[in-house]
Amino acid sequence: MGHTVTSKDKGPKTKTKTERKAAEAAELERCKAxxxxxxxxxxxxxxxxxxxxxxxxxxxxxxxxxWLKALGYLLRSRYAPEWVPSWxxxxxHPFTCEDGHISxxxxxxxxxxxxxxxxxSLKVVDKSVHPHEVDxxxxxxxxxxxxxxxxxxxxxxxxxxxxxxxxxxxxxMPLLLDFTMPRFDTIGEVVECLRQLFEGLLFMHTNHxxxxxxxxxxxxxxxxxxxxxxxxxxxxxxxxxxSGYANHLTRTQRPPKYYLIDFGLSRRYDASEKNPLEYPxxxxxxxxxxxxxxxxxxxxPFPTDIYYLGNVIREQFLYARSxxxxxxxxxxxxxQDDPSGRPTMEAVVKRxxxxxQKLSTWKLRSRVISAEDGPLENMYYGTAHWRRxxxxxxxxxxxxxxxxx
Numbered sequence: 001m002g003h004t005v006t007s008k009d010k011g012p013k014t015k016t017k018t019e020r021k022a023a024e025a026a027e028l029e030r031c032k033a034x035x036x037x038x039x040x041x042x043x044x045x046x047x048x049x050x051x052x053x054x055x056x057x058x059x060x061x062x063x064x065x066x067w068l069k070a071l072g073y074l075l076r077s078r079y080a081p082e083w084v085p086s087w088x089x090x091x092x093h094p095f096t097c098e099d100g101h102i103s104x105x106x107x108x109x110x111x112x113x114x115x116x117x118x119x120x121s122l123k124v125v126d127k128s129v130h131p132h133e134v135d136x137x138x139x140x141x142x143x144x145x146x147x148x149x150x151x152x153x154x155x156x157x158x159x160x161x162x163x164x165x166x167x168x169x170x171x172x173m174p175l176l177l178d179f180t181m182p183r184f185d186t187i188g189e190v191v192e193c194l195r196q197l198f199e200g201l202l203f204m205h206t207n208h209x210x211x212x213x214x215x216x217x218x219x220x221x222x223x224x225x226x227x228x229x230x231x232x233x234x235x236x237x238x239x240x241x242x243s244g245y246a247n248h249l250t251r252t253q254r255p256p257k258y259y260l261i262d263f264g265l266s267r268r269y270d271a272s273e274k275n276p277l278e279y280p281x282x283x284x285x286x287x288x289x290x291x292x293x294x295x296x297x298x299x300x301p302f303p304t305d306i307y308y309l310g311n312v313i314r315e316q317f318l319y320a321r322s323x324x325x326x327x328x329x330x331x332x333x334x335x336q337d338d339p340s341g342r343p344t345m346e347a348v349v350k351r352x353x354x355x356x357q358k359l360s361t362w363k364l365r366s367r368v369i370s371a372e373d374g375p376l377e378n379m380y381y382g383t384a385h386w387r388r389x390x391x392x393x394x395x396x397x398x399x400x401x402x403x404x405x
Contacts, residue, residue: 052085052094054078057106064170067163073122073172074112098242101234110175110233113157119175119230120157128167130264134159136209137171137263145207149405152200154220154261176220177236179258180316182248185385187323188364188399189251191356193221194313194327195400196258198352201309202345204260210276210301212265213283214308216316220261225254252392255401267301275300285311289337303339306348310334322369326355356400364399365389 054062062079069075077083078099086097094100103109108123125133140146140153158172184190197219204211211218224230226248230240239246265283269276277298280291285308290299310331317324318331330351333343343351367385369378392399 052087052097052100055102055106058102058109061109064162068111068122068160068170069114071160072114073120074114075109076111079109096242098232098240101232103234113172119224119233121173121175121233123171123173124162125169125171125264126167127169132266132268133263134169134171136266136268139209139268140204140207148203150199150203152196152203152257152259153263154259173261174222175224175233176259176261177223177231178217179219179221180216181223181236182226182250183370184321184368185250185388186252186364186399187359187366187368189401190317190321190324190368191359191364192251192255192400192402193258194352195356197260197309197312198345198349200258200260201305202349204266205302205305205345208269208271208273210267210269210278211260211263211305211308212267212278212281212301213262213285214260214305214312215283215285216312217284218260218262219258219312221256221258223248223256225249226251226256250388252388252397252401255403257403276302283308287311290339299339302344303342306334306342306345307339310342320371322371323366324368326359330355361399365392 058079061075062081062083065075065079065081076099083099085094086092086099087094107125108121111120111122112118113120127134134156137153137156138159140151141156145151146155154173154176156171156173160170160172162168162170179193184193201211201214223236227246228249229246231246231248232238232240232242235242237245265281267276267278278301279298280288280295282288282291288304288307290304310333313327313331314335318328330348333341334348336342367382373381391397
């Protein structure tokens with residue numbers, strides 16, 4: 001059923017459980033403060049903190065309800081005119097109700113495309129703040145790029161201009177889920193995830209686009225096939241109607257496609273620019289070595305992308321999960337302090353493919369063990385894993401689950 005996490009698996013820089021919890025709590029508080037600041041800057045008022053109450057930014061989305069509906073996009077009942085909270089007049093807490101939850105990010109909300117019932121995400125973009133986001137997203141939607149299976153840029157299904165607000169546009173995208181949810185079951189699932197991410201960032205670089213913010217929150221996956229019954233967009237552990245917990249399959253059973261999102265800081269360059277230079281700009285990952293002391297010196301953004309993605313793997317897999325030590329030499333090169341010493345994405349893809357070919361089927365079918373798992377979790381997840389594993393072997397299911405194109 002796997003092995004326990006050892007100090008060798010974690011590496012010398014591994015954070016303890018207490019340190020990780022403290023870091024997560026600090027990051028949560030930072031995100032809350034940042035969201036409050038952004039809400040105030042964007043909407044000019046502070047949100048009401050009463051449980052279940054509409055926030056300031058949600059009121060803005062409510063004002064778009066009828067207009068969006070006329071265009072074929074239906075927001076959840078919480079944002080409808082004359083909405084009456086489902087918990088009113090009862091003893092239920094708002095957080096136990098479907099309509100008692102807000103989206104995590106002020107600029108993003110979920111909806112349904114009325115023509116076919118597809119669940120989607122809507123993101124409002126201020127062109128005066130992020131003038132390139134729409135253009136870059138639409139560039140990757142051009143016929144010859146959109147049809148390329150190596151394209152892992154989130155598709156823009158539509159771009160809407162907000163009435164009476166010239167600087168605002170709304171991007172219509174598929175509803176996606178955090179790429180780490182639900183948990184990875186096998187090493188092969190991790191390998192396929194990383195293959196797609198490497199492939200996707202190489203695709204962007206080959207087309208002369210630097211992402212400039214490809215940190216963990218900007219990596220998502222299309223998880224709709226993983227859930228027999230749709231998950232709730234803000235509480236994905238629950239069914240969409242909050243009638244119970246949302247059951248899910250594994251990534252081996254329903255291989256997902258992974259996407260890079262958020263092109264707000266991205267830049268596209270002419271093919272003739274061999275060494276484009278940009279002044280450092282901090283995205284979600286503040287740890288970029290070359291940004292710590294050189295904020296006034298323009299730098300090539302492509303090696304910084306390599307660091308961002310390497311650091312995602314280091315934090316999300318090498319530090320947080322065991323059995324993935326074979327990734328360490330590559331990741332170490334991707335996150336080295338000197339940007340000029342980092343491999344290009346083309347070199348990363350080639351090295352990763354070589355690494356993948358050296359992994360045995362037994363290794364690929366091995367269970368991914370979280371550093372947070374205790375004895376009871378290991379027993380529970382390990383038993384379920386072996387039951388599935390025996391079935392996969394009997395049915396000759398691939399140890400590296402790739403989605404169909």
